[in-house]
Amino acid sequence: MADQPRPTQEGKAPPEEKVPIGQVIFDDVFLLLMFGLVVPTAFYLIWSLWHVSVIPVFHP
DSSP states (O other), rough: OTTTTOOOOTTTOOOOOOOOHHHHHHOOHHHHHHHHHHHHHHHHHOOOOOOOOHOOOOOO
């Protein structure tokens, strides 16, 4: 029972610590999957749109 918080002198348990956002992200497998799909997709989409926008216009 070492994992349970010890009550203080007043009999109340100490407030629970807030979990860091990095730990929340790395603990959630589906969130990691979403980031792993969305980040490269957005990067390549933006990169391809920029690449197409800098193609010179053909004037016959």
